[in-house]
Amino acid sequence: MKKNILISGAGLVGSLAAVLLAKRGHSVTVVERRPDMRTTSGYGGRSINLALSDRGWNALRKAGVDKIIEAIAIPMYGRRIHNHDGSSSYQPYGKEEQAIYSVSRKEINIALMNEAEKLPNVTFLFSHKTISFDLHTMLCEDVNGTQVTLKADMILGADGAFSAIREVMQKTDRFEYSQSYISQGYKELTIPAGTNGEFQIEKNVLHIWPRREFMMIALPNIDGSFTCTLFLDYEGDPSLKSLNTEEKITSFFQREFASAIPLMPTLVKDYMNNPTSSLVTVRCYPWVYNHTTALIGDAAHAIVPFFGQGMNAGFEDCVILMECLDEANEDIQSALDTYQQRRKPNADAIADMALTNFVEMRDKVADPKFLERKKIESLLHKRFPDKFVPQYSMVSFSSQIPYSVALQRGKLQDSYLDAIQQIPNVGQQLDTAEFWQEVNQILDTLQPFEYSI
């Protein structure tokens, strides 16, 4: 029953998969192109913090690292919307106790690596890149060009949006593949902690400065700082291209994000020095090759970050893969086949929802009609919990509801919300009996939902 398993990539998903597979008794080797991040500085330009939600926690619990992460995770209970005029408003993400959690990418990765290395049957091979692979072997090369051939019963490509494993698969006949970029890129900036290490703005929320075509967000870090991310078009005006002098950067921020400027003393320097990153959606199929090799995480489905689900989806891949191994009694061919069939529609669904959520974050959250809709949605969830669960909650506060169900049910509920928002003066009568009588009639045809939160 014990298998030799190779994992290409010691990132978040590769490290988690190593823990989960090793705990099943398999022998795991993780091959990572970069040096060990625990002994080197820097993190290769990837985003610094991430939003961890229910699907992620579920996976971390199974790997036994949830307690470690809880200590360094900051709950965000809602969005703080910063308007142009300096005013702000608050939108809860769900019920009072429900939150998504700001965590450091590096801290989670290190915790997972440490957990993996505690196990006797996990080996990490850092500074080795994957060159090629076939049915049961993988060829790797270190920085000096020394090559090593590793043997495996199963190979997992957990090597990210630009996966070397997938690159080989892309050349096989009838491999479906697309990589598509949105017109915006992003730049990370910072709001440092106050002089006594205090948070300079509200700690337990995700801050958004929505400006329709672009936006800035800020997530809290445990040291009291916030990581800000500016999402802005590459071309046009304003754009990452047009903001090319200190003066233009300063005047853009003064015009658009005046309330944030006093909090960002190193703004111009950060803007000039930090890299610009692009935002890709990768879709492909099949995820399985040779019956022994499978893609997982970003390698199978890189998505844009606007639903905060990239890491969560990758972690959930691992959970599903373990379920498939359970069901197949560790038969790899059968498990991988079930894994890809079960997971692909859900990967497509979260990719779509992530793209849609960008429009919500940068544009709709500032629209009074949208705020009214969110309020109604929340009331419906309270009054009709068996019929109405906000899509955001299905995605973020459940690890039972598949993404594809969240997408479909969300669309169905949206059509009912459309009808309810057409009741005359809906905003003024949310507490009247007449209104709820009408709502009851409208919801009559909506079948109860098979899941509850």
Place this chain on the structure above:
Amino acid sequence: MKKNILISGAGLVGSLAAVLLAKRGHSVTVVERRPDMRTTSGYGGRSINLALSDRGWNALRKAGVDKIIEAIAIPMYGRRIHNHDGSSSYQPYGKEEQAIYSVSRKEINIALMNEAEKLPNVTFLFSHKTISFDLHTMLCEDVNGTQVTLKADMILGADGAFSAIREVMQKTDRFEYSQSYISQGYKELTIPAGTNGEFQIEKNVLHIWPRREFMMIALPNIDGSFTCTLFLDYEGDPSLKSLNTEEKITSFFQREFASAIPLMPTLVKDYMNNPTSSLVTVRCYPWVYNHTTALIGDAAHAIVPFFGQGMNAGFEDCVILMECLDEANEDIQSALDTYQQRRKPNADAIADMALTNFVEMRDKVADPKFLERKKIESLLHKRFPDKFVPQYSMVSFSSQIPYSVALQRGKLQDSYLDAIQQIPNVGQQLDTAEFWQEVNQILDTLQPFEYSI
């Protein structure tokens, strides 16, 4: 003004581009992975014959090889539809004299290579594959592993659907790319010439055996034979997978293509021995890299063959590139930029129309309502030539109308055809004055078309 130009790929588009560029006075080197097809047998599994239409002829005229090809091209004036019951019907492609032409891929390619080699400023480097390239150099390697570095002011990637040039470009940030396969593959079969070299079925048509989910077609060759192509699903029943014994193949053909079986004595052997090929659509952007390198033909936009436009579109790319060089006074950076902007929407349009036409060929052509529609369309074109040009004619019988215009105008006309087909008993009254009065009213809001054929 004279430039050094490298072309990766000596296929149809690469060879034509070589002729056209050399005739402008540039020095051209064409690097081809395979050996010279003029001195070796076989043609690497690509489809044997192609349909040449107006856009292709226009390009061949400019290259000066149209007369050579005319001698070996067989006009096909319409479709001969072979029904299940052995009966057949005929659909003209356009007006009486309008035809598409069945030609041998290899013959055209050889004619273009010969024309290129007549020019003193063209060199072919066969059996050399493209390894890498940068701004002004390209690294190639022969079969013995000997490498050669070539210098260039411009590099054209004419190396097909699995372009080595594009593979390098795919790794650059923000490169849009997709490869997508339809669920059907194809197998080439043959109807040999009769004992005296005569055509065994009608010569000057494209034969179709439409069977809804699959189809067979046959195109005439100058030796009296026909090349048949069976398009069939990879999976399911019937499928390329399920037809896995002589018995199953025979019984499938007896059931579906009974009228063709007596003409195909080597059917089972051919079916068993010939490779199965897949059908890919490739879309990407940008087509230009480094300001010096551009994709052209299938490398930029591989499409499915159902509109018979793959070669024609690639040839038209060459014509447009020459126009752009004219306009830019041979400035390469400026010409390539105009080329990609002008050509990309048209490549997308023909890719879409080619996919749509598969449904027309395998399914709709056997539908009486569709035949009626085609008849009405043809009558409208005769009566209102300034308003109504069938989309098929815009694509196949014009080199003036951009593909994107053909797509849009076709959709617009379709909405009018829908309305006309809703006139009660339309089929019975195509020669009544009342009918044409109604048609006149319906067409009142359709603006004249800026192009005519």
